[in-house]
Amino acid sequence: MTATESRPPLTGDGTTSSPLDHSQRLVVPVAEPMPLDCGTPLAPIVIAYRTYGKLNADRSNAILICHALTGDQFVADRHPVTGKPGWWGHMIGPGRPIDTDRYFVICPNALGGCMGTTGPNSIDPATGAPYALDFPVITIGDMVRAQKLLVDALGIDQLFCVIGGSMGGMQVLQWAADYPDSVFGAIPIATSWRHTAQNIAFHEVGRQAIMSDPDWHEGNYDRFGVRPTRGLAIARMAAHVTYLSETALHRKFGRSLQDRKMLSFGFGADFQVESYLRHQGITFVDRFDANSYLYMTRAMDYFDLALGHGGRLTPVFLGTPTRFCIVSFTSDWLFPTSESRQIVHALNAVAANVSFVEIESDKGHDAFLLDEPEFLRVLHGFLDGLAEHRGLGPADTGPDPDSRAAGQP
Amino acid sequence: MTQGGVSDVVDAVSENGSPLRRDLALIAEMIPPGSRVLDIGCAEGDLLHHLWHDKHIDGRGIELSQAGVHACVSRGLSVIQGDADTDLIDYPDLSFDYAVLSQTLQATRSPRDVLDNLVRIGRHAIVSVPNFGYWRVRLALLFRGRMPVTPNLPFSWFDTPNIHLCTISDLTALCADMEIIIERSLIMFPRGVAKPMAPQWLANLLGEGAIFLLKKAR
Numbered sequence: 001m002t003a004t005e006s007r008p009p010l011t012g013d014g015t016t017s018s019p020l021d022h023s024q025r026l027v028v029p030v031a032e033p034m035p036l037d038c039g040t041p042l043a044p045i046v047i048a049y050r051t052y053g054k055l056n057a058d059r060s061n062a063i064l065i066c067h068a069l070t071g072d073q074f075v076a077d078r079h080p081v082t083g084k085p086g087w088w089g090h091m092i093g094p095g096r097p098i099d100t101d102r103y104f105v106i107c108p109n110a111l112g113g114c115m116g117t118t119g120p121n122s123i124d125p126a127t128g129a130p131y132a133l134d135f136p137v138i139t140i141g142d143m144v145r146a147q148k149l150l151v152d153a154l155g156i157d158q159l160f161c162v163i164g165g166s167m168g169g170m171q172v173l174q175w176a177a178d179y180p181d182s183v184f185g186a187i188p189i190a191t192s193w194r195h196t197a198q199n200i201a202f203h204e205v206g207r208q209a210i211m212s213d214p215d216w217h218e219g220n221y222d223r224f225g226v227r228p229t230r231g232l233a234i235a236r237m238a239a240h241v242t243y244l245s246e247t248a249l250h251r252k253f254g255r256s257l258q259d260r261k262m263l264s265f266g267f268g269a270d271f272q273v274e275s276y277l278r279h280q281g282i283t284f285v286d287r288f289d290a291n292s293y294l295y296m297t298r299a300m301d302y303f304d305l306a307l308g309h310g311g312r313l314t315p316v317f318l319g320t321p322t323r324f325c326i327v328s329f330t331s332d333w334l335f336p337t338s339e340s341r342q343i344v345h346a347l348n349a350v351a352a353n354v355s356f357v358e359i360e361s362d363k364g365h366d367a368f369l370l371d372e373p374e375f376l377r378v379l380h381g382f383l384d385g386l387a388e389h390r391g392l393g394p395a396d397t398g399p400d401p402d403s404r405a406a407g408q409p
Numbered sequence: 410m411t412q413g414g415v416s417d418v419v420d421a422v423s424e425n426g427s428p429l430r431r432d433l434a435l436i437a438e439m440i441p442p443g444s445r446v447l448d449i450g451c452a453e454g455d456l457l458h459h460l461w462h463d464k465h466i467d468g469r470g471i472e473l474s475q476a477g478v479h480a481c482v483s484r485g486l487s488v489i490q491g492d493a494d495t496d497l498i499d500y501p502d503l504s505f506d507y508a509v510l511s512q513t514l515q516a517t518r519s520p521r522d523v524l525d526n527l528v529r530i531g532r533h534a535i536v537s538v539p540n541f542g543y544w545r546v547r548l549a550l551l552f553r554g555r556m557p558v559t560p561n562l563p564f565s566w567f568d569t570p571n572i573h574l575c576t577i578s579d580l581t582a583l584c585a586d587m588e589i590i591i592e593r594s595l596i597m598f599p600r601g602v603a604k605p606m607a608p609q610w611l612a613n614l615l616g617e618g619a620i621f622l623l624k625k626a627r
Binding site: 323325326344345348349350351353354355356357358360374377378380381382384385386388389 | 467469475478479481482483484485486487488489490491496499500501504505
């Protein structure tokens with residue numbers, strides 16, 4: 001059983017000026033440590049989260065959003081550090097595919113994160129200093145277990161839908177596997193049921209970049225008053241390339257030169273694409289913690305839903321009551337369609353209720369974060385159908401005349 | 410020729426008010442309420458949508474075209490992007506009451522394997538096919554010496570998706586060969602529908618298409 005420090009408010013209008021105030025975070029007390037997959041119990045646990053919309057009377061309209069590797073809980077409102085709009089602002093809001101006039105949206109910062117939820121930069125009660133590398137290695141399963149504590153504390157027995165892309169999609173699958181009766185619908189997007197060798201390899205490059213930065217200090221940079229920003233920026237640059245596609249990079253930059261008319265015959269950022277990547281790296285370090293990056297990438301590497309089932313995915317979903325909508329993108333080579341198809345095949349083999357859509361896009365893995373009209377339409381339609389199956393009525397207020405009428409005729 | 414015994418076309422109307430395609434309406438009639446139905450080649454989901462709202466069936470679909478899948482999912486139907494030739498193998502035996510394949514068998518690479526999977530997955534299979542033995546088709550070939558293009562088979566030889574066309578008699582022969590029981594069959598005529606008349610060659614000559622309710626001899 002979990003308790004809240006003070007009962008968290010069940011509504012959030014997304015306009016709070018300081019979203020990192022403590023109005024929306026759950027504290028699981030030390031007396032109740034949460035078991036972790038590595039064997040070490042963890043306490044205390046703080047889960048920072050944001051909510052949008054209103055929970056209905058029978059608590060049946062809650063949608064949990066699981067963010068990706070470097071995402072956070074600011075899914076639909078301004079980011080307190082960067083000042084940028086929410087990372088899925090076009091997806092969530094009144095009249096949007098995830099309609100806050102209709103659904104109650106919860107987005108927690110994942111365990112191991114660095115935006116308020118317990119992670120390696122949290123204070124270790126045993127030492128009074130940040131955990132750093134003393135923080136236990138966590139898994140996607142641990143992230144989901146922590147989210148379940150939050151959902152329980154909010155008094156929600158069954159989530160209407162769990163939605164997430166990439167690492168978020170892994171959490172969606174883990175939710176459906178671990179708590180099938182608590183998940184009415186599941187939308188795993190651009191993801192896989194286990195992290196591939198190629199993806200582990202990319203993560204290792206990123207981690208080595210961080211760990212070879214002299215300012216990393218075996219993870220204890222906080223004690224030295226520095227941050228391994230160069231290593232983290234390089235990790236981000238390498239990862240960022242994997243989120244795009246050759247077509248997208250070519251369209252955006254081609255071989256165009258940056259602020260110059262000819263090659264410099266040096267190693268400055270001659271090409272626009274170099275300048276762009278450097279910018280991506282530099283801005284990333286302002287909002288992300290290096291140790292967090294190590295732990296989150298590790299959690300993804302360890303993810304393998306078929307582990308413990310003899311490498312077979314089918315038994316994981318045997319008898320699942322959840323309705324799935326699996327989404328992939330044609331140009332995503334990091335989590336290609338073939339990975340999603342394997343999930344679909346496993347779900348078909350247990351006669352589960354599954355939809356599968358491959359969206360045509362040349363924007364690579366990042367497509368799931370972008371305003372891709374076809375993707376938005378499919379998500380909107382699937383949620384409408386899901387609401388009809390769940391017996392949820394149409395939006396409470398401000399019905400959009402263009403949106404499809406849902407609910408039984 | 411006689412059209413005696415030909416019933417009027419069933420007037421099923423889909424949810425959006427447009428009439429259900431004739432063979433789909435006939436297929437819908439064969440499916441009892443509450444059944445578990447897999448519609449293979451479900452296009453934009455008209456049959457599934459109709460069955461969901463009218464008969465509260467538990468329906469799934471497989472569709473090759475991205476546009477079709479998007480349309481289905483946007484209508485709240487459970488449909489996967491897939492292929493009758495490759496994706497049926499994943500489904501367990503008897504996982505559905507009815508496995509439906511409407512106007513698709515002739516477009517598969519391996520109709521025999523697809524048929525085998527249909528009666529394996531479903532307690533019953535419903536298959537509708539255009540009849541290449543229809544008299545107008547025969548005449549086109551006989552007199553014009555050209556591959557037939559009819560309202561039912563509107564493609565030219567070079568762009569047709571229909572790579573394995575058959576006649577009604579071909580299909581019944583294949584069923585016999587595969588020990589598949591034909592529980593019921595309906596012949597579609599230009600102006601109506603009837604149970605198959607004896608002898609079969611007449612149905613094979615006059616029918617534009619046919620719908621078969623099949624099951625595996627178990």
